[in-house]
Amino acid sequence: MAYQGRIDPSRLVFIDETWTKTNMAPLRGWAPCGQRLPGKAPHGHWKTMTFLAALRHDR
Secondary structure: OOOHHHOOHHHOEEEEEEEEEOOOOOOOOOOOOOOOOOOOOOOOOOOEEEEEEEEEOOO
16 A cells, blocks of 8 residues: 555556457347347357457546
8 A cells, every 4th residue: 555655647557358259149129019020140150259458547
């Protein structure tokens, strides 16, 4: 805690990582009354996509 006061906020960079899979399909949606909602999802050819984001105080 004593060191925290000496940190220059303009030098901090916050990094976050998240992921999504390409086989994820919506579970719900809208369709005209009495009609079925068509949905598509890839079968067996999915991948995982990773996203990285960085945030700085001054930009």
